[in-house]
Amino acid sequence: MQRAFDDEIQILEAHLKLQGLNRSSRRDLVVFTFLSSNKHLSVDDLYALVRRKSPAIGRTTVYRTLKLLENAGLAQALALKGETRFEHVLNRRHHDHFICNGCGAIFEFSSDEIEALQEEEARRIGFRIDGHKHQIFGQCGKCLGSGGGAR
Amino acid sequence: MQRAFDDEIQILEAHLKLQGLNRSSRRDLVVFTFLSSNKHLSVDDLYALVRRKSPAIGRTTVYRTLKLLENAGLAQALALKGETRFEHVLNRRHHDHFICNGCGAIFEFSSDEIEALQEEEARRIGFRIDGHKHQIFGQCGKCLGSGGGAR
DNA sequence: CTTCATGCAAATACTTTGCAAGGGC
DNA sequence: GCCCTTGCAAAGTATTTGCATGAAG
Numbered sequence: 001m002q003r004a005f006d007d008e009i010q011i012l013e014a015h016l017k018l019q020g021l022n023r024s025s026r027r028d029l030v031v032f033t034f035l036s037s038n039k040h041l042s043v044d045d046l047y048a049l050v051r052r053k054s055p056a057i058g059r060t061t062v063y064r065t066l067k068l069l070e071n072a073g074l075a076q077a078l079a080l081k082g083e084t085r086f087e088h089v090l091n092r093r094h095h096d097h098f099i100c101n102g103c104g105a106i107f108e109f110s111s112d113e114i115e116a117l118q119e120e121e122a123r124r125i126g127f128r129i130d131g132h133k134h135q136i137f138g139q140c141g142k143c144l145g146s147g148g149g150a151r
Numbered sequence: 152m153q154r155a156f157d158d159e160i161q162i163l164e165a166h167l168k169l170q171g172l173n174r175s176s177r178r179d180l181v182v183f184t185f186l187s188s189n190k191h192l193s194v195d196d197l198y199a200l201v202r203r204k205s206p207a208i209g210r211t212t213v214y215r216t217l218k219l220l221e222n223a224g225l226a227q228a229l230a231l232k233g234e235t236r237f238e239h240v241l242n243r244r245h246h247d248h249f250i251c252n253g254c255g256a257i258f259e260f261s262s263d264e265i266e267a268l269q270e271e272e273a274r275r276i277g278f279r280i281d282g283h284k285h286q287i288f289g290q291c292g293k294c295l296g297s298g299g300g301a302r
Numbered sequence: 303c304t305t306c307a308t309g310c311a312a313a314t315a316c317t318t319t320g321c322a323a324g325g326g327c
Numbered sequence: 328g329c330c331c332t333t334g335c336a337a338a339g340t341a342t343t344t345g346c347a348t349g350a351a352g
Contacts, residue, residue, distance in 0.1 A: 022326070024332060043316085058334040063317065079230040083316085096269075096285075098278050109272050117265050118247075118287055125258055126292030127249050134247075134285040136269055141277030173351070175307055194341085209309045214342065235341085 005035045008074055008090055015072035026057055030065040040078060040085040040097075040106050078133060096134035102143030156186045159225055159241055166223035177208055181216040191229060191236040191248075191257050229284060247285035253294030 012031065016022060033050050034041065041049075047062045066086055069075035076089045078097070095110035114134075122129050163182065167173060184201050185192065192200075198213045217237055220226035227240045229248070246261035265285075273280050 020331085022331060024325080026333070056334085060318085060335080061333060064333085067318095077232070079232055081228065081230055098273065098276065100278070101281060107276055107278065109276070111268050111272060114265050114268050117262050117268075121260050121262060122249065122287065122289065125249065125260070126295070127251070127258065127287075127289055128295055129287055129289040130252060131289070132285070132287040134283070136273065136278075136280055136283040138273070138281040139279045144277070144279055171306085173306060175350080177308075207309085211310080211343085212308060215308085218343095233340090 005032065008035055011074060011090065012069070012072050015068075021068075026054070026061055027065055027068075029054055029057070030062055031069065034066070034069065034075065034086070035088065038088075040087045042083050042085050046086070076131070076133075078135070080135075094132055096136065098136045098138065098140070100140035100143055101137055102139050105140050105142075107140065156183065159186055162225060162241065163220070163223050166219075172219075177205070177212055178216055178219075180205055180208070181213055182220065185217070185220065185226065185237070186239065189239075191238045193234050193236050197237070227282070227284075229286070231286075245283055247287065249287045249289065249291070251291035251294055252288055253290050256291050256293075258291070 008031075013023065030046065030050050033053070034046055037046075037049065039045070043059070043062055043066060046066065047057075047059050050057050050062060066075060066077075070077060070086070074088065074090050075086045078085045078087060080099070093110055094115060095108050096114070098107040098109065100106075118129065118132065159182075164174065181197065181201050184204070185197055188197075188200065190196070194210070194213055194217060197217065198208075198210050201208050201213060217226060221228060221237070225239065225241050226237045229236045229238060231250070244261055245266060246259050247265070249258040249260065250256075251258075269280065269283065
Protein backbone atom coordinates (compact mmCIF):
# COMPACT_ATOMS: atom_id res chain seq x y z
CA MET A 1 0.00 0.00 0.00
CA GLN A 2 2.83 2.35 0.76
CA ARG A 3 3.74 3.41 -2.71
CA ALA A 4 6.99 4.85 -3.79
CA PHE A 5 7.96 7.18 -1.00
CA ASP A 6 11.60 6.54 -1.79
CA ASP A 7 12.51 10.17 -1.96
CA GLU A 8 10.86 10.96 1.32
CA ILE A 9 12.41 7.99 3.07
CA GLN A 10 15.81 8.89 1.79
CA ILE A 11 15.50 12.37 3.16
CA LEU A 12 14.11 11.10 6.40
CA GLU A 13 16.94 8.61 6.84
CA ALA A 14 19.51 11.27 6.14
CA HIS A 15 17.89 13.48 8.73
CA LEU A 16 17.72 10.67 11.26
CA LYS A 17 21.33 9.75 10.74
CA LEU A 18 22.34 13.34 11.13
CA GLN A 19 20.57 13.42 14.46
CA GLY A 20 21.78 10.03 15.58
CA LEU A 21 18.24 8.67 15.47
CA ASN A 22 16.79 5.52 14.00
CA ARG A 23 13.77 4.31 12.20
CA SER A 24 11.35 2.10 14.06
CA SER A 25 8.22 0.27 13.12
CA ARG A 26 5.98 2.77 14.85
CA ARG A 27 7.82 5.73 13.50
CA ASP A 28 7.53 4.22 10.07
CA LEU A 29 3.86 3.62 10.50
CA VAL A 30 3.20 7.23 11.37
CA VAL A 31 5.41 8.41 8.54
CA PHE A 32 3.81 6.21 5.91
CA THR A 33 0.35 6.99 7.12
CA PHE A 34 1.12 10.66 6.86
CA LEU A 35 2.71 10.34 3.44
CA SER A 36 -0.15 8.21 2.17
CA SER A 37 -2.67 10.86 2.95
CA ASN A 38 -3.15 13.75 0.65
CA LYS A 39 -5.13 15.68 3.13
CA HIS A 40 -4.13 18.38 5.53
CA LEU A 41 -4.10 16.42 8.71
CA SER A 42 -4.37 17.59 12.25
CA VAL A 43 -2.45 15.68 14.88
CA ASP A 44 -5.63 13.96 15.93
CA ASP A 45 -6.57 13.08 12.37
CA LEU A 46 -3.27 11.34 11.94
CA TYR A 47 -3.47 9.81 15.37
CA ALA A 48 -6.83 8.31 14.50
CA LEU A 49 -5.59 6.94 11.20
CA VAL A 50 -2.55 5.41 12.80
CA ARG A 51 -4.58 3.93 15.60
CA ARG A 52 -6.70 2.00 13.15
CA LYS A 53 -3.65 0.12 12.07
CA SER A 54 -1.95 -0.11 15.40
CA PRO A 55 -4.07 0.83 18.41
CA ALA A 56 -1.18 0.70 20.81
CA ILE A 57 0.46 3.82 19.48
CA GLY A 58 0.37 6.84 21.71
CA ARG A 59 -0.54 10.34 20.77
CA THR A 60 2.88 11.44 21.92
CA THR A 61 4.55 9.41 19.20
CA VAL A 62 2.44 11.11 16.59
CA TYR A 63 3.40 14.51 17.94
CA ARG A 64 7.03 13.55 17.99
CA THR A 65 7.04 12.02 14.54
CA LEU A 66 5.27 14.98 13.03
CA LYS A 67 7.86 17.27 14.53
CA LEU A 68 10.52 15.01 13.11
CA LEU A 69 8.98 15.22 9.66
CA GLU A 70 8.78 18.94 10.01
CA ASN A 71 12.42 19.23 10.94
CA ALA A 72 13.37 16.93 8.09
CA GLY A 73 11.57 19.28 5.77
CA LEU A 74 8.95 16.72 4.81
CA ALA A 75 5.99 18.27 6.52
CA GLN A 76 4.87 21.79 7.11
CA ALA A 77 2.55 22.98 9.80
CA LEU A 78 -0.36 25.23 8.93
CA ALA A 79 -1.51 27.18 11.92
CA LEU A 80 -5.25 27.31 11.45
CA LYS A 81 -7.46 28.86 14.03
CA GLY A 82 -7.57 26.52 16.99
CA GLU A 83 -5.75 23.68 15.33
CA THR A 84 -2.55 22.91 13.56
CA ARG A 85 -2.58 20.84 10.41
CA PHE A 86 0.28 19.33 8.54
CA GLU A 87 0.83 18.87 4.86
CA HIS A 88 3.50 17.29 2.68
CA VAL A 89 6.14 19.53 1.41
CA LEU A 90 8.57 17.40 -0.60
CA ASN A 91 8.70 18.06 -4.30
CA ARG A 92 5.98 20.58 -3.91
CA ARG A 93 6.42 24.14 -4.91
CA HIS A 94 5.16 26.86 -2.68
CA HIS A 95 1.46 26.83 -2.98
CA ASP A 96 -1.51 28.51 -1.49
CA HIS A 97 -4.70 27.38 0.15
CA PHE A 98 -8.31 28.20 -0.25
CA ILE A 99 -10.05 27.28 2.96
CA CYS A 100 -13.81 27.05 3.03
CA ASN A 101 -15.34 28.59 6.13
CA GLY A 102 -18.44 26.56 5.50
CA CYS A 103 -17.24 22.98 5.29
CA GLY A 104 -13.57 23.30 6.09
CA ALA A 105 -12.48 21.97 2.73
CA ILE A 106 -9.03 23.02 1.62
CA PHE A 107 -8.17 23.62 -2.02
CA GLU A 108 -4.65 24.18 -3.12
CA PHE A 109 -3.40 26.24 -5.95
CA SER A 110 -0.19 27.77 -6.98
CA SER A 111 0.57 30.62 -9.26
CA ASP A 112 3.94 31.43 -10.70
CA GLU A 113 2.78 34.95 -11.14
CA ILE A 114 1.97 35.35 -7.48
CA GLU A 115 5.28 33.80 -6.54
CA ALA A 116 7.05 36.20 -8.83
CA LEU A 117 5.22 39.18 -7.37
CA GLN A 118 6.15 38.09 -3.89
CA GLU A 119 9.78 37.80 -4.86
CA GLU A 120 9.69 41.19 -6.43
CA GLU A 121 8.19 42.70 -3.32
CA ALA A 122 10.73 40.91 -1.16
CA ARG A 123 13.58 42.22 -3.24
CA ARG A 124 12.21 45.70 -2.82
CA ILE A 125 12.48 45.55 0.96
CA GLY A 126 15.62 43.43 1.07
CA PHE A 127 13.93 40.36 2.42
CA ARG A 128 14.96 36.81 1.64
CA ILE A 129 12.01 34.47 1.37
CA ASP A 130 12.38 31.05 2.93
CA GLY A 131 8.78 29.98 2.66
CA HIS A 132 5.27 31.19 2.92
CA LYS A 133 1.82 30.32 4.02
CA HIS A 134 -1.04 31.78 2.17
CA GLN A 135 -4.54 31.05 3.29
CA ILE A 136 -7.56 32.44 1.52
CA PHE A 137 -10.79 32.10 3.42
CA GLY A 138 -14.29 32.11 2.03
CA GLN A 139 -16.98 29.82 0.75
CA CYS A 140 -16.44 27.01 -1.69
CA GLY A 141 -18.77 26.41 -4.58
CA LYS A 142 -20.59 23.64 -2.81
CA CYS A 143 -21.31 25.74 0.26
CA LEU A 144 -22.29 28.72 -1.83
CA GLY A 145 -24.73 26.54 -3.68
CA SER A 146 -26.32 25.10 -0.58
CA GLY A 147 -27.34 28.38 0.96
CA GLY A 148 -23.97 29.32 2.36
CA GLY A 149 -24.05 32.29 0.05
CA ALA A 150 -26.78 33.95 2.06
CA ARG A 151 -24.67 33.87 5.15
CA MET B 152 -3.96 60.73 22.93
CA GLN B 153 -6.69 58.65 21.44
CA ARG B 154 -6.91 60.24 18.04
CA ALA B 155 -9.76 60.04 15.67
CA PHE B 156 -11.01 56.53 15.98
CA ASP B 157 -14.48 57.71 15.18
CA ASP B 158 -15.03 55.17 12.46
CA GLU B 159 -13.93 52.32 14.64
CA ILE B 160 -16.01 53.45 17.57
CA GLN B 161 -19.04 53.82 15.40
CA ILE B 162 -18.67 50.27 14.14
CA LEU B 163 -17.99 49.02 17.62
CA GLU B 164 -21.06 50.72 19.03
CA ALA B 165 -23.22 49.32 16.28
CA HIS B 166 -21.90 45.88 17.02
CA LEU B 167 -22.42 46.29 20.74
CA LYS B 168 -25.95 47.50 20.29
CA LEU B 169 -26.70 44.61 18.00
CA GLN B 170 -25.53 42.24 20.70
CA GLY B 171 -27.20 44.10 23.50
CA LEU B 172 -23.88 45.02 25.01
CA ASN B 173 -22.47 48.27 26.28
CA ARG B 174 -19.30 50.21 26.36
CA SER B 175 -17.45 50.50 29.63
CA SER B 176 -14.37 52.31 30.76
CA ARG B 177 -12.27 49.18 30.79
CA ARG B 178 -13.56 47.98 27.49
CA ASP B 179 -12.78 51.37 26.05
CA LEU B 180 -9.32 51.36 27.48
CA VAL B 181 -8.52 48.04 25.84
CA VAL B 182 -10.07 49.14 22.59
CA PHE B 183 -8.24 52.45 22.43
CA THR B 184 -4.99 50.90 23.45
CA PHE B 185 -5.38 48.38 20.70
CA LEU B 186 -6.34 50.95 18.13
CA SER B 187 -3.51 53.24 19.14
CA SER B 188 -0.94 50.62 18.46
CA ASN B 189 0.20 49.97 14.96
CA LYS B 190 1.89 46.75 15.86
CA HIS B 191 0.71 43.22 15.61
CA LEU B 192 -0.05 42.59 19.23
CA SER B 193 -0.33 39.33 21.09
CA VAL B 194 -2.84 39.14 23.89
CA ASP B 195 -0.07 39.55 26.38
CA ASP B 196 1.41 42.51 24.55
CA LEU B 197 -1.90 44.27 24.76
CA TYR B 198 -2.45 43.12 28.31
CA ALA B 199 0.88 44.63 29.31
CA LEU B 200 0.11 47.93 27.58
CA VAL B 201 -3.28 48.15 29.18
CA ARG B 202 -1.92 47.30 32.59
CA ARG B 203 0.41 50.24 32.48
CA LYS B 204 -2.57 52.52 32.36
CA SER B 205 -4.85 50.56 34.59
CA PRO B 206 -3.22 47.75 36.58
CA ALA B 207 -6.51 46.41 37.86
CA ILE B 208 -7.59 45.05 34.50
CA GLY B 209 -7.61 41.32 34.14
CA ARG B 210 -6.23 39.28 31.32
CA THR B 211 -9.69 37.88 30.76
CA THR B 212 -11.03 41.27 29.81
CA VAL B 213 -8.34 41.64 27.22
CA TYR B 214 -9.21 38.27 25.75
CA ARG B 215 -12.87 39.13 25.72
CA THR B 216 -12.40 42.57 24.25
CA LEU B 217 -10.14 41.28 21.54
CA LYS B 218 -12.74 38.72 20.61
CA LEU B 219 -15.30 41.47 20.56
CA LEU B 220 -13.16 43.53 18.22
CA GLU B 221 -12.68 40.51 16.05
CA ASN B 222 -16.40 39.88 15.85
CA ALA B 223 -17.04 43.52 15.12
CA GLY B 224 -14.66 43.22 12.21
CA LEU B 225 -12.16 45.62 13.71
CA ALA B 226 -9.41 43.17 14.49
CA GLN B 227 -8.09 40.12 12.81
CA ALA B 228 -6.19 37.31 14.42
CA LEU B 229 -3.01 36.06 12.86
CA ALA B 230 -2.24 32.54 13.94
CA LEU B 231 1.50 32.55 14.21
CA LYS B 232 3.34 29.54 15.44
CA GLY B 233 2.77 29.33 19.15
CA GLU B 234 1.06 32.65 19.52
CA THR B 235 -1.85 34.60 18.16
CA ARG B 236 -1.45 38.21 17.25
CA PHE B 237 -4.05 40.74 16.32
CA GLU B 238 -3.99 43.56 13.86
CA HIS B 239 -6.34 46.31 12.83
CA VAL B 240 -8.51 45.63 9.91
CA LEU B 241 -10.73 48.68 9.42
CA ASN B 242 -10.14 50.66 6.27
CA ARG B 243 -7.33 48.40 5.42
CA ARG B 244 -7.27 46.43 2.25
CA HIS B 245 -6.25 42.85 2.28
CA HIS B 246 -2.58 42.82 2.78
CA ASP B 247 0.19 40.39 3.26
CA HIS B 248 2.94 39.93 5.80
CA PHE B 249 6.61 39.36 5.60
CA ILE B 250 7.69 37.80 8.86
CA CYS B 251 11.37 37.67 9.72
CA ASN B 252 12.43 34.37 11.21
CA GLY B 253 15.43 36.10 12.63
CA CYS B 254 14.05 38.98 14.64
CA GLY B 255 10.32 38.45 14.38
CA ALA B 256 9.74 41.75 12.64
CA ILE B 257 6.61 41.94 10.53
CA PHE B 258 6.45 43.94 7.34
CA GLU B 259 3.23 44.49 5.54
CA PHE B 260 2.65 44.91 1.90
CA SER B 261 -0.21 44.65 -0.45
CA SER B 262 -0.33 44.10 -4.13
CA ASP B 263 -3.30 44.69 -6.34
CA GLU B 264 -1.84 42.28 -8.80
CA ILE B 265 -1.70 39.49 -6.26
CA GLU B 266 -5.22 40.27 -5.14
CA ALA B 267 -6.38 40.11 -8.72
CA LEU B 268 -4.65 36.80 -9.30
CA GLN B 269 -6.28 35.38 -6.21
CA GLU B 270 -9.67 36.49 -7.38
CA GLU B 271 -9.06 34.99 -10.75
CA GLU B 272 -8.06 31.69 -9.21
CA ALA B 273 -11.05 31.78 -6.91
CA ARG B 274 -13.38 32.37 -9.79
CA ARG B 275 -11.89 29.40 -11.56
CA ILE B 276 -12.85 27.05 -8.76
CA GLY B 277 -16.09 28.75 -7.84
CA PHE B 278 -14.86 30.07 -4.53
CA ARG B 279 -15.98 33.29 -2.91
CA ILE B 280 -13.18 35.01 -1.04
CA ASP B 281 -14.04 36.54 2.31
CA GLY B 282 -10.55 37.24 3.48
CA HIS B 283 -7.06 35.94 3.47
CA LYS B 284 -3.93 35.61 5.48
CA HIS B 285 -0.69 35.56 3.67
CA GLN B 286 2.49 35.12 5.60
CA ILE B 287 5.86 35.07 3.93
CA PHE B 288 8.67 33.84 6.11
CA GLY B 289 12.33 34.53 5.69
CA GLN B 290 15.05 36.91 6.77
CA CYS B 291 14.76 40.65 6.77
CA GLY B 292 17.50 42.86 5.47
CA LYS B 293 18.80 43.65 8.91
CA CYS B 294 19.11 40.00 9.88
CA LEU B 295 20.65 39.10 6.55
CA GLY B 296 23.20 41.80 7.06
CA SER B 297 24.15 40.73 10.54
CA GLY B 298 25.13 37.18 9.71
CA GLY B 299 21.67 35.76 9.47
CA GLY B 300 22.33 35.12 5.83
CA ALA B 301 24.76 32.32 6.59
CA ARG B 302 22.14 30.38 8.46
C1' DC C 303 -33.78 45.72 40.01
C1' DT C 304 -32.40 43.64 35.79
C1' DT C 305 -28.76 43.03 32.82
C1' DC C 306 -24.05 43.65 31.52
C1' DA C 307 -19.03 43.87 32.82
C1' DT C 308 -15.31 41.96 35.17
C1' DG C 309 -11.74 39.53 38.00
C1' DC C 310 -10.48 35.36 39.82
C1' DA C 311 -10.14 30.71 39.83
C1' DA C 312 -11.28 26.55 37.66
C1' DA C 313 -11.82 24.20 33.51
C1' DT C 314 -10.36 23.13 28.65
C1' DA C 315 -7.36 22.29 24.82
C1' DC C 316 -3.30 21.50 22.88
C1' DT C 317 1.46 20.28 23.19
C1' DT C 318 5.74 19.10 25.52
C1' DT C 319 8.49 16.70 28.88
C1' DG C 320 10.08 13.31 32.60
C1' DC C 321 10.57 8.83 33.41
C1' DA C 322 10.55 3.90 33.37
C1' DA C 323 10.13 0.00 30.25
C1' DG C 324 10.88 -2.07 25.76
C1' DG C 325 13.38 -2.61 21.31
C1' DG C 326 17.14 -2.37 17.88
C1' DC C 327 21.83 -2.72 16.72
C1' DG D 328 25.13 -3.47 26.84
C1' DC D 329 24.12 1.19 25.13
C1' DC D 330 21.29 4.27 23.24
C1' DC D 331 17.05 5.25 20.99
C1' DT D 332 11.98 4.79 21.13
C1' DT D 333 7.69 4.94 23.33
C1' DG D 334 3.56 5.22 26.37
C1' DC D 335 1.78 7.23 30.28
C1' DA D 336 1.22 10.64 33.33
C1' DA D 337 2.53 15.07 34.73
C1' DA D 338 3.69 19.63 33.46
C1' DG D 339 3.25 23.54 30.53
C1' DT D 340 0.81 27.06 27.65
C1' DA D 341 -2.92 29.37 25.75
C1' DT D 342 -7.63 30.35 26.04
C1' DT D 343 -12.36 29.90 27.77
C1' DT D 344 -15.87 29.56 31.19
C1' DG D 345 -18.40 29.63 35.84
C1' DC D 346 -19.47 32.37 39.37
C1' DA D 347 -19.98 36.07 42.57
C1' DT D 348 -19.38 41.04 42.80
C1' DG D 349 -19.75 45.53 41.09
C1' DA D 350 -21.42 48.99 37.78
C1' DA D 351 -24.85 50.93 34.38
C1' DG D 352 -29.23 52.05 32.77
